[in-house]
Amino acid sequence: xxxxxxxxxxxxxxxxxxxxxxxxxxxxxxxxxxxxxxxxxxxxxxxxxxxxxxxxxxxxxxxxxxxxxxxxxxxxxxxxxxxxxxxxxxxxxxxxxxxxxxxxxxxxxxxxxxxxxxxxxxxxxxxxxxxxxxxxxxxxxxxxxxxxxxxxxxxxxxxxxxxxxxxxxxxxxxxxxxxxxxxxxxxxxxxxxxxxxxxxxxxxx
Amino acid sequence: xxxxxxxxxxxxxxxxxxxxxxxxxxxxxxxxxxxxxxxxxxxxxxxxxxxxxxxxxxxxxxxxxxxxxxxxxxxxxxxxxxxxxxxxxxxxxxxxxxxxxxxxxxxxxxxxxxxxxxxxxxxxxxxxxxxxxxxxxxxxxxxxxxxxxxxxxxxxxxxxxxxxxxxxxxxxxxxxxxxxxxxxxxxxxxxxxxxxxxxxxxxxxxxxxxxxxxxxxxxxxxxxxxxxxxxxxxxxxxxxxxxxxxxxxxxxxxxxxxxxxxxxxxxxxxxxxxxxxxxxxxxxxxxxxxxxxxxxxxxxxxxxxxxxxxxxxxxxxxxxxxxxxxxxxxxxxxxxxxxxxxxxxxxxxxxxxxxxxxxxxxxxxxxxxxxxxxxxxxxxxxxxxxxxxxxxxxxxxxxxxxxxxxxxxxxxxxxxxxxxxxxxxxxxxxxxxxxxxxxxxxxxxxxxxxxxxxxxxxxxxxxxxxxxxxxxxxxxxxxxxxxxxxxxxxxxxxxxxxxxxxxxxxxxxxxxxxxxxxxxxxxxxxxxxxxxxxxxxxxxxxxxxxxxxxxxxxxxxxxxxxxxxxxxxxxxx
Ligand SMILES: [Zn+2]
Ligand SMILES: [Zn+2]
Ligand SMILES: [Zn+2]
Numbered sequence: 165x166x167x168x169x170x171x172x173x174x175x176x177x178x179x180x181x182x183x184x185x186x187x188x189x190x191x192x193x194x195x196x197x198x199x200x201x202x203x204x205x206x207x208x209x210x211x212x213x214x215x216x217x218x219x220x221x222x223x224x225x226x227x228x229x230x231x232x233x234x235x236x237x238x239x240x241x242x243x244x245x246x247x248x249x250x251x252x253x254x255x256x257x258x259x260x261x262x263x264x265x266x267x268x269x270x271x272x273x274x275x276x277x278x279x280x281x282x283x284x285x286x287x288x289x290x291x292x293x294x295x296x297x298x299x300x301x302x303x304x305x306x307x308x309x310x311x312x313x314x315x316x317x318x319x320x321x322x323x324x325x326x327x328x329x330x331x332x333x334x335x336x337x338x339x340x341x342x343x344x345x346x347x348x349x350x351x352x353x354x355x356x357x358x359x360x361x362x363x364x365x366x367x368x369x
Numbered sequence: 370x371x372x373x374x375x376x377x378x379x380x381x382x383x384x385x386x387x388x389x390x391x392x393x394x395x396x397x398x399x400x401x402x403x404x405x406x407x408x409x410x411x412x413x414x415x416x417x418x419x420x421x422x423x424x425x426x427x428x429x430x431x432x433x434x435x436x437x438x439x440x441x442x443x444x445x446x447x448x449x450x451x452x453x454x455x456x457x458x459x460x461x462x463x464x465x466x467x468x469x470x471x472x473x474x475x476x477x478x479x480x481x482x483x484x485x486x487x488x489x490x491x492x493x494x495x496x497x498x499x500x501x502x503x504x505x506x507x508x509x510x511x512x513x514x515x516x517x518x519x520x521x522x523x524x525x526x527x528x529x530x531x532x533x534x535x536x537x538x539x540x541x542x543x544x545x546x547x548x549x550x551x552x553x554x555x556x557x558x559x560x561x562x563x564x565x566x567x568x569x570x571x572x573x574x575x576x577x578x579x580x581x582x583x584x585x586x587x588x589x590x591x592x593x594x595x596x597x598x599x600x601x602x603x604x605x606x607x608x609x610x611x612x613x614x615x616x617x618x619x620x621x622x623x624x625x626x627x628x629x630x631x632x633x634x635x636x637x638x639x640x641x642x643x644x645x646x647x648x649x650x651x652x653x654x655x656x657x658x659x660x661x662x663x664x665x666x667x668x669x670x671x672x673x674x675x676x677x678x679x680x681x682x683x684x685x686x687x688x689x690x691x692x693x694x695x696x697x698x699x700x701x702x703x704x705x706x707x708x709x710x711x712x713x714x715x716x717x718x719x720x721x722x723x724x725x726x727x728x729x730x731x732x733x734x735x736x737x738x739x740x741x742x743x744x745x746x747x748x749x750x751x752x753x754x755x756x757x758x759x760x761x762x763x764x765x766x767x768x769x770x771x772x773x774x775x776x777x778x779x780x781x782x783x784x785x786x787x788x789x790x791x792x793x794x795x796x797x798x799x800x801x802x803x804x805x806x807x808x809x810x811x812x813x814x815x816x817x818x819x820x821x822x823x824x825x826x827x828x829x830x831x832x833x834x835x836x837x838x839x840x841x842x843x844x845x846x847x848x849x850x851x852x853x854x855x856x857x858x859x860x861x862x863x864x865x866x867x868x869x870x871x872x873x874x875x876x877x878x879x880x881x882x883x884x885x886x887x888x889x890x891x892x893x894x895x896x897x898x899x900x901x902x903x904x905x906x907x908x909x910x911x912x913x914x915x916x917x918x919x920x921x922x923x924x925x926x927x928x929x930x931x932x933x934x935x936x937x938x939x940x941x942x
Pocket of ligand 3: 432433434435436681682683684685686
């Protein structure tokens, strides 16, 4: 795990800034609270995406004078892709009379489609999320799920592993088969939903 | 499920009985001759039946005993584990039918919907404990249905007055029990007439368990006319009165008349009405019109989910078996079809020919590259056959420029392959991912490979070749959605005649009554059926007795044929 902070600027003209661990962050992405966002490596944040790392649990010190750069608000695993115009916003709720934010975890090889709003508590690995979805606060997406475009997952909903989910509100409409995420990765082969996203990450320039 | 074009599907051979030997004669150049046998005819992806035999390659399994593809229609399932979809807690098989929930907290509980803010209080439901919800619901429901039911004798009395329309004040439970007893008496009265009587008589027991039952079933299905002409065969009738379980629409008077419902809707608004989907969820809610009040939707139990073992229905071989440990979603055994049969991938050779709307232009030739990838450790001889005009209402012309070729073996280690391909793709990469990027709203600039545009595809030659993959070019002329009532040219006419050899297949005759096809019509999707035949020398039974020294493994000829469907895209008007 490393942070995207030390950026190697090779040329000012590229769309993406590549970090030491191979993360690709679009220059047109909106990243708030950088120090609270962890990207494990080889992950992509595309143009127009908003990451609200500034929404994190305040340290126990009573005053607003926040110093704790060590608080993680958003952590993203390896080879995950956050597409254009997504919003990643840690969930919050009232706790002992105070609005408290909860850290969000996104696993490895997670694809989040364009324009999707994410306030989930966690998204496990090998999950494919279509475009224009809403993942309401505190929902939990277990591994190897497929969320079809335009789905609205209600808050606190738990989606069991291997589910195909659609609708407003979201319902489990099927199961991904044994072959979920299999194949792909080779030349001449399309990347596979739920599979290894590294070839796709590699191709994004 | 919605896919992004282009994509491929596979028809499981179990639905079609394709014989591999027969397919050998077919190639893209020589159109298959029509035979008397229906099953040998071209697979029509637009036929309503195709829906039930086409699968995404990733959803299919492979039986390595029968050496063939297996689909949900030819595998059987055994439930290994039941679990709750919300808390993921596994429930032992013995407790599945009871109400077993782990959590046990005290205090009044309600159910809430985080999406629409409905709570069970809206329907006047509150729980004493957080577990045994179904039991509690049942107990809460009993007094209500009794109150609704006034008393059963009264209901019957009203019904028996034949002239008056039957007043239905029966609850769902009463309807159900009436209907059940009605069917039971019906079957008991005429047990010899109906094979289903067998099931009613011995629930749970197999219909084929007793010889007399078996004999009865055989008589039912045998084509010979009734052996006992003196016995009149009475057709089974349905329930006629509410005492027999008949439920009539419009809804019972107890729920209020239509005008009352309208008045209430006017008052409470659209959002308080139950959707059709909610009503259909369970019989208990069929007549529920609102979210609130004593006649509101009733909560329905969540079904448990399962993890299942799949077996070949022919030889009982295990095709997939999930890991038994809780919380682990991996498989202990899985025989994926995609690891045993050729994998296909399509991409346009020259993108600009697809119009900005994403629709295919009728009558303009487009070229697609078909990449055929071999997952096996032995080289495979491949034959692709397709009818020169696609079946269905829209006739598109298709030519596979190189229908016969051999694909090399997949490498020993997956690692090798990945490295090979990584090196290869580092030179000309962006091609295969452009569609992925455009799908994610990213304006992917389509850069075709270096110098590829200048090359002209040649008939009989493969386009590109890698270690375990070959690509060939498909020439496609999309047909028109609204063809003129006379054939476009003599050429198309002659092809039709060639193909079927029968007079009624002349396009002009076929289209006389044809309606125009809209862009949204299923028939407007260009689908190419391709009969794929693979032949290879497999290493004969790895478990067999010493197959000689290293390098002298006994070989065994194998072949497999199946229909695949290439879905290219929608044709524009
Ligand atoms: Zn099958
Ligand atoms: Zn709701
Ligand atoms: Zn088998």
